Amino acid sequence: MxxxxxxxxxxxxxxxxxxxxxxxxxxxxxxxxxxxxxxxxxxxxxxxxxxxxxxxxxxxxxxxxxxxxxxxxxxxxxxxxxxxxxxxxxxxxxxxxxxxxxxxxxxxxxxxxxxxxxxxxxxxxxxxxxxxxxxxxxxxxxxxxxxxxxxxxxxxxxxxxxxxxxxxxxxxxxxxxxxxxxxxxxxxxxxxxxxxxxxxxxxxxxxxxxxxxxxxxxxxxxxxxxxxxxxASFIGSPQMNLFPLSRTGNDVVLGNFRVPLPAGVHSSSVILGIRPEHLRLPRPGDALTVTGNVFLVENLGMHDLVSLKVQGDPSLSLRAILPADATWSRENLTLALPPETIHWFDGETEQRLSA
Ligand SMILES: Nc1ncnc2c1ncn2[C@@H]1O[C@H](COP(=O)(O)OP(=O)(O)OP(=O)(O)O)[C@@H](O)[C@H]1O
Ligand SMILES: [Mg+2]
Structure with a gap:
């Protein structure tokens, strides 16, 4: 051998x-x-x-x-x-x-x-x-x-x-x-x-x-x-959602929503990534959410692949995998972004920032 x-x-x-x-x-x-x-x-x-x-x-x-x-x-x-x-x-x-x-x-x-x-x-x-x-x-x-x-x-x-x-x-x-x-x-x-x-x-x-x-x-x-x-974009199907965003203080702005940057990030522009399977319907206590309007639902059997336009910036669209038996509205659908599932990349070098 x-x-x-x-x-x-x-x-x-x-x-x-x-x-x-x-x-x-x-x-x-x-x-x-x-x-x-x-x-x-x-x-x-x-x-x-x-x-x-x-x-x-x-x-x-x-x-x-x-x-x-x-x-x-x-x-x-x-x-x-x-x-x-x-x-x-x-x-x-x-x-x-x-x-x-x-x-x-x-x-x-x-x-x-x-x-x-x-x-x-x-x-x-x-x-x-x-x-x-x-x-x-x-x-x-x-x-x-x-x-x-x-x-x-x-x-x-x-x-x-x-x-x-x-x-x-x-x-x-x-x-x-x-x-x-x-x-x-x-x-x-x-x-x-x-x-x-x-x-x-x-x-x-x-x-x-x-x-x-x-x-x-x-x-x-x-x-x-x-x-x-x-x-990040190549591995995982459906693809990870990736948003190039500018920094505002210690936050980035995603549509009408503020997402705090992790400590120690000094980049002036970043890319926020979240996989469709990590977005979910909110539970009490969820601090980070985003709201959008649904424009496409693809039924995958056990799950629905839901596409939305982010409220406050319709140029941003987001895809989420939700259980097929869940009930939600097509207008003003709010989804939680569990902070531990967010990926951060530098806006210029495109290299990973978060651990
Ligand atoms: N004999 C050759 N002469 C010139 N260019 C070639 C030759 N063989 C391959 N290439 C080029 O080299 C690159 C790599 O080809 P390769 O076949 O290794 O790709 P691959 O990753 O296996 O792609 P695929 O997933 O489509 O099979 C391609 O741009 C291809 O056009
Ligand atoms: Mg080949």
Whole structure:
């Protein structure tokens, strides 16, 4: 078993296209790192450089202190699962799973044993003799995962492996993945656009934007204490409400409402952030409230996603998640802002101010 280390990893496709800039990251054994960020921010490029499918412009890839930057993909002992799980159509499921091992000339007995293990874990036993054309999308994805698992790689790389599946199947395979990878010792680097996957599977999440690492941490840490405005707006769905506001004494003014700044904040302009799930109907004793007029209600089943225009400044709109069975009026709806759930960012640097 071996940790994966990226040192000053940089990729420039041209002078203007530099999706990865001096990236430093370590993924230890037993760690599950998820890369998230907007489309085009370099996630696949990072995986391809780790796998050896792309050459870094600068920097190094180390596996267990060994510099593999110059090694061919086949010499790195890395297993990669792509979004488009290219299976060999003329081979059966069993042969597909074994294909990587056959290339490495392992004894037939060993190959059979490993294929059986992986097929058992992924529930593929009844399908071993079928051809891929006769499988569902989810079954094909499991075959691609099994083919990666049997390899016993030093590092697992997965690039949006579930994005072709429908919502139900995604949930099921996500739960399977969690169990399968709980028994894996090798470092895992996973790419997804799905926040639930990132939150539930990862031990660490790396948020990327503009070629740079914006924040690295446990998924809950990133949700609770986003390091800057970008991370605050990117992590969490629906998005955090973010209001750029000017300072008036020790307060900021949000529509007709005053919100005191936390002690020790000296910025002349700030951004106040509050997640839709943290706004709630007021209870006696709530000191901080905001009132608005509702212009949209989206029913999400258990909850309503309610959009309001803030009283006193209709250019500000606010979204709140309220229980679907609650009663409230569309005019003059007052919501509480629990002070401990407010996030503060500097108006200019956009970096986090509150702890
Ligand atoms: N071979 C290439 N030549 C030039 N530019 C490229 C090449 N491959 C990727 N790029 C550019 O590099 C940037 C990063 O691409 P990459 O595929 O890593 O993004 P990504 O984060 O995986 O996006 P997505 O979420 O859409 O998969 C993009 O701007 C892309 O257009
Ligand atoms: Mg990609």
């Amino acid at each position: 071996a940790k994966l280390e990226l040192q000053d990893l940089t990729k420039a496709y041209s002078r203007d296209i530099v999706p990865v800039k001096r990236l430093n990251l370590t993924v230890e054994d037993n760690e599950f790192l998820t890369l998230v960020g907007p489309s085009g921010c370099g996630k696949s490029t990072i995986l391809r450089m780790i796998a050896g499918l792309d050459q870094p412009t600068e920097g190094r890839v180390l596996i267990g202190d060994r510099d593999v930057s110059r090694l061919a993909p086949g010499d790195r002992n890395i297993a990669m699962v792509f979004q488009s799980y290219a299976l060999y159509p003329h081979m059966t499921v069993g042969e597909n799973i074994a294909s990587g091992l056959k290339l490495r000339h392992l004894p037939a007995g060993d190959i059979q044993k490993r294929v059986q293990e992986a097929s058992g874990v992924l529930g593929l036993d009844p399908l071993l003799d079928r051809k891929p054309a006769k499988l569902s999308g989810g079954q094909r994805q499991r075959v691609a995962l099994a083919r990666a698992l049997v390899r016993n790689p030093d590092v697992f790389l997965l690039d949006e492996p579930l994005s072709n599946l429908d919502a139900l199947l995604r949930e099921q395979v996500r739960a399977d993945l969690k169990q399968i990878f709980a028994d894996q010792k090798s470092p895992i680097v996973y790419v997804t656009h799905d926040q639930t996957e990132a939150m539930t599977l990862s031990t660490k999440v790396a948020v990327l934007s503009n070629g740079y690492l914006q924040q690295l941490g446990h998924p809950h840490e990133i949700y609770k204490t986003p390091a800057n405005r970008f991370v």
